[in-house]
């Protein structure tokens with residue numbers, strides 16, 4: 001091992017390891033410590049000490065265990081790999097000071113091979129760890145005060161680290177993590193015949209490797225398991241790399257492999273065990289030289305396993321910089337038969353899978369697709385436009401709040417602008433003028449209201465963020481008078497999910513669901529995930545207004561009064577990077593302020609909604625101390641929680657657990673715990689997983705009361 005590799009390892013806080021469990025199954029894992037926890041006293045030994053392990057990690061670090069190690073600096077894209085064997089003898093000579101009582105065992109690894117590796121597909125990411133949650137190094141003799149801290153530290157150091165799921169069948173939280181990943185680590189093993197990158201003396205060696213894989217978010221595609229297994233198969237493109245082929249060489253001799261996915265925002269880790277198969281002929285994915293399919297047999301999902309510094313300053317410091325080598329093209333859509341669909345109906349609504357399943361089942365296939373004309377186009381926020389269309393004259397003709405519209409485009413609209421149809425071709429009459437053969441579908445939530453807009457004005461709207469090929473082309477070229485091919489309205493992420501059970505009397509009076517004073521509706525949105533959340537809160541307001549009007553009518557007709565029941569609390573928590581990027585910002589403000597005014601005027605039993613909206617922007621505010629921003633946000637949220645309706649914005653802060661608690665207040669937290677609450681969440685995968693962790697794991701919301709929708713493909 002060259003000295004420069006040794007020095008590199010010594011600077012790392014994270015050391016990725018690939019090894020086997022007691023059954024021989026490879027697992028990918030990571031050890032966490034202060035820089036220096038990996039050290040190299042000479043060119044043939046690595047010492048690992050004072051590290052934290054992932055909870056319940058099955059990877060064996062026992063004497064005789066073969067390990068692959070990877071040090072990777074995500075800021076400089078430097079990385080080095082090592083192969084070795086754990087030695088039996090303790091590494092007592094390494095450090096003068098004894099390790100802390102609860103410290104991890106010292107592991108000495110005899111190095112067989114150390115080599116640099118291709119940095120091409122590494123996303124630059126500034127991962128900062130909370131040093132106070134890492135075991136101190138034995139050589140840095142702690143001060144008496146620090147020693148005291150150390151004595152109580154072992155529990156503090158791993159506080160909040162829990163295994164939040166393990167087993168054979170992946171759930172919504174694990175799938176969200178996989179779907180959002182742009183990086184993973186893969187462990188494989190070899191016993192003779194593996195490819196050691198030209199190191200002839202090791203051609204018959206036994207050991208393990210760990211390797212990094214990067215790609216655009218979503219490059220781990222979730223596909224139906226052709227063998228009918230309960231989990232989706234993970235398929236990824238294998239890009240042109242440094243042609244060492246260790247991983248693929250190993251897989252050719254032993255198909256078992258382990259994957260590690262990290263949620264860099266929260267420090268959650270997902271370890272997957274299974275088998276992988278390489279298709280050397282498959283170049284169908286953009287940039288792919290071949291593809292790999294991974295079948296999951298076991299998983300371990302740990303919350304907060306890496307002590308990521310999530311303070312606003314650290315998190316906002318540097319956004320991810322994607323590797324310039326990543327393919328620019330989007331991957332081809334999955335054919336209906338390829339798409340994975342959940343086997344059991346859970347609380348999570350996998351939008352993509354649901355659409356695909358509906359198409360596969362023929363439910364989303366009116367033939368021919370209905371041509372609908374654009375009536376207006378307007379900006380909804382920075383990078384987001386609302387497109388309004390005339391309602392279709394044929395099928396489909398109606399929808400419910402929270403559903404989406406499925407459109408059809410010629411396949412060439414998915415290609416980059418330079419290769420696709422000329423911009424002048426617009427996106428009009430798409431189904432009629434396919435230049436390339438084949439069609440693709442795209443799905444956008446309906447942001448109009450079925451009664452207030454569609455029945456009353458004869459139009460429906462979608463609100464589209466400029467994201468990729470098709471949405472970009474719509475932003476650039478779609479004008480009033482153009483037409484698009486609408487296939488269907490569909491989806492079950494709708495208001496029904498949060499309506500309290502309708503009391504019999506209200507139902508009998510034809511009022512539908514009536515407000516329930518102690519029933520909390522909690523709606524959470526991240527970024528463009530606001531579209532269904534807006535649709536639902538708007539619908540709740542329209543329903544309450546209709547019920548109140550009906551009650552007033554009855555009152556005017558001679559009944560005893562105009563009161564229609566207790567007001568219902570609706571809390572909307574909406575997180576965006578910057579305020580300018582918040583679609584429906586003014587609409588939500590209007591709705592919440594109108595609710596507050598109505599509450600003040602109408603009293604506690606007018607059947608209205610107490611809509612409280614908290615919009616948080618995560619971008620750091622220049623000159624504002626992150627700690628102060630968080631404190632100000634919590635204070636504003638608490639004031640909001642105590643009011644009957646209202647709107648508040650908080651800048652430079654994440655929608656974390658403290659803020660959610662403050663916004664709910666004691667009554668809301670109690671409703672949550674008691675299950676008198678229904679919640680809906682939509683946003684990026686990381687956001688949804690964090691929300692689930694806060695609401696379900698920390699605050700005790702029964703898991704079946706949390707409904708989520710993913711836009712990810």
Ligand SMILES: Cc1cc2nc3c(=O)[nH]c(=O)nc-3n(C[C@H](O)[C@H](O)[C@H](O)COP(=O)(O)OP(=O)(O)OC[C@H]3O[C@@H](n4cnc5c(N)ncnc54)[C@H](O)[C@@H]3O)c2cc1C
Pocket residue numbers: 330331332333334351352355404414441442443444445446463464465466467468469470471472491528531532709710711712713
């Ligand atoms: C239920 C649901 C509701 C959504 N609502 C909204 C919304 O209200 N506003 C909004 O901006 N976005 C919404 N989206 C996301 C939207 O459907 C598109 O994925 C997004 O606009 C990016 O499309 P693009 O072609 O511009 O991006 P690209 O980056 O070119 O496409 C990304 C890749 O994703 C895959 N893909 C994307 N959409 C589909 C699809 N419909 N079917 C199959 N594969 C697909 C394809 O492989 C495509 O190549 C929603 C998604 C879902 C599943």
